[in-house]
Amino acid sequence: MQTKTDVKTKFTKETYLYWYELMLLLRRFEEKAGQLYGMQKIRGFCHLYIGQEAIAAGAMTATKPDDKFITAYRDHGLALAKGISANACMAELYGKATGCSKGKGGSMHFFSVEHSFYGGHGIVGAQIGTGAGLAFAEQYKGTDNVAVCFFGDGAARQGILHETFNMAMLWKLPVIFVCENNMYAMGTSVERTSNVLDIYKLSNAYEMPSDTIDGMSCEAVHEGFERAVKRARAGEGPTLLEVKTYRYRGHSMSDPAKYRTKEEVEDYKEQDPINQVLKVIQKNKWATEAEIEAINDKVKKEVEDCVQFAEESPWPSDDELLKDVYIQEDYPFIVD
Secondary structure, eight states, X not given: OOOHHHHHTTSOHHHHHHHHHHHHHHHHHHHHHHXXXXXXXXXXXXXXXXXXXXXXXXXXXHSOTTSXXXXXXXXXXXXXXXXXXXXHHHHHHHTOTTSTTTTSSOTTOOOBTTTTBOOOOOSTTHHHHHHHHHHHHHHHHTOOOOEEXXXXXXXXXXXXXXXXXXXXXXXXXXXXXXXXXXXXETTEEGGGXXXXXXXXXXXXXXXXXXXXXXXXXXXXXXXXXXXXXXXXXXXXXXXXXXXXXXXXXXXXTTOOOTTSOHHXXXXXXXXXXXXXXXXXXXXXXXXXXXXXXXXXXXXHHHHHHHHHHHHHSOOOOGGGTTTTTOOOOOOTTOOO
């Protein structure tokens, strides 16, 4: 088995600095979102990505901008990673017109076709079928783009997963199914919901290739994604990746997370992906302490600026209420 030390020699200084800055932005943005939620600046549901940043970082370096990403309601981190600005993301959390969904989607429904980010879906497991649909569209158009469909361990219990797996394998769709297994579906552990504890094994019934990955390691995530992406682009069909990760906060802002011990949380914090990447940078002397501090300050300012942007942005106008809900077209074959 390849150790983390062995893997790290394969990546460049630029990759590690990119991973560090991206993950730091995700972490600081989410921390600020949590703070603002407590101040009632952000309302409704809010699910933070804190602890899972290595998945977004590793996925980004193994894919290309035109690859389609779709995920569940814990979507802030992946949206930022795909290039949606912190301004547009924070404004959406505020419900402002300048948000990435015009202030009408909120925390669970970030969206940007421009950045190949297709949500942000509140219905558990719904994005699994839609993710395969995105892949079908790319296959139909003859591109070499892949669709990356993220879902949680709880969504792995939904029937749509099995229906979609069957069709994706039958049609050899260029889709990567990614189970972000953070061990708890809301407050219920995997052990209490399934006899199959290794979620990657769910693909066996469909003869779909699968892999299990350390989701606290950017290197491991990148390599797992790289293998799956290569298969998809070559026309060899889908892959299921079980990425074992951990969220440091509760399922949502209303979750006190009393179902976990403090020792368990602290144990995972010792594997913190941001600290792991920073250690590699420091060990290889790829950045001075002043340069690292400059990155920290840059991210801090970006988050502060996005809050100011959200605060100063206008609310959606009343005439926006029914827009973007339905598209009405006149079809000659429809008879009243």
